[in-house]
Amino acid sequence: MDNRLYDVIHRRRDVRAQFTGAPVPDEALHRILSAAHAAPSVGLSQPWDFVLVRDPAVRGAFHEHVQHERAVFAATLDGDAARRFAGIKVDGVLESTLSIVVTYDPGRGGPAVLGRHAIADAGLYSVCLAIQNLWLAATAERLGVGWVSFYREPFLGELLGLPTGIRPVAWLCLGPVSHLETTPDLERHGWRRRRPLRDAVHHDRW
Numbered sequence: 365m366d367n368r369l370y371d372v373i374h375r376r377r378d379v380r381a382q383f384t385g386a387p388v389p390d391e392a393l394h395r396i397l398s399a400a401h402a403a404p405s406v407g408l409s410q411p412w413d414f415v416l417v418r419d420p421a422v423r424g425a426f427h428e429h430v431q432h433e434r435a436v437f438a439a440t441l442d443g444d445a446a447r448r449f450a451g452i453k454v455d456g457v458l459e460s461t462l463s464i465v466v467t468y469d470p471g472r473g474g475p476a477v478l479g480r481h482a483i484a485d486a487g488l489y490s491v492c493l494a495i496q497n498l499w500l501a502a503t504a505e506r507l508g509v510g511w512v513s514f515y516r517e518p519f520l521g522e523l524l525g526l527p528t529g530i531r532p533v534a535w536l537c538l539g540p541v542s543h544l545e546t547t548p549d550l551e552r553h554g555w556r557r558r559r560p561l562r563d564a565v566h567h568d569r570w
């Protein structure tokens with residue numbers, strides 16, 4: 365057994381506040397993207413693409429949109445939840461070194477994608493596996509990743525000039541960090557606690 369993989373899996377964290385903005389070496393970025401691109405995919409469709417976003421103007425426009433969507437969500441909360449959410453940072457778009465937008469092309473490998481005929485979502489699952497590989501590889505490189513989903517797909521598609529039909533699945537902030545927290549932010553802020561493994565495991569039937 366190789367304990368280093370388990371170590372990386374358990375050290376991985378979603379990062380918002382700990383980005384330093386220091387450069388990411390090109391070789392590390394290449395290793396991280398290669399790890400993402402090595403993910404399994406339905407019918408070997410590899411339906412992902414990676415848009416590296418460094419342009420401050422693009423990141424600034426996205427950050428403004430995220431702030432708007434944060435306010436939209438905040439307006440659905442009241443009382444205690446509203447108070448707790450007010451103290452939670454939901455992105456590190458401006459502080460991180462760069463961002464990587466991971467997209468999904470449902471037409472890739474078509475028309476007959478082996479293994480997707482009964483489960484259309486299998487294509488999206490594949491993209492999420494690439495994202496997880498990227499996240500773990502970045503953790504192994506001692507970098508942080510923060511997944512930002514406070515956006516509307518049409519806005520991001522337009523901002524990045526995505527071709528029609530290509531869906532943005534994740535905006536990932538990436539870069540060196542001061543440290544990785546040992547407890548998820550949402551748990552530290554009292555928003556939600558992790559569920560014990562024993563509650564998630566079922567035997568033979570649900």
Ligand SMILES: Cc1cc2nc3c(=O)[nH]c(=O)nc-3n(C[C@H](O)[C@H](O)[C@H](O)COP(=O)(O)O)c2cc1C
Nearest residue numbers: 376377378380453454455511512513514548549550
């Ligand atoms: C699909 C997805 C979307 C997420 N979107 C956001 C987000 O918009 N903002 C944010 O701060 N964290 C986001 N997260 C991070 C989660 O809040 C985080 O993974 C969770 O609280 C567990 O913490 P950990 O990743 O540090 O273990 C997202 C995570 C996933 C998997």
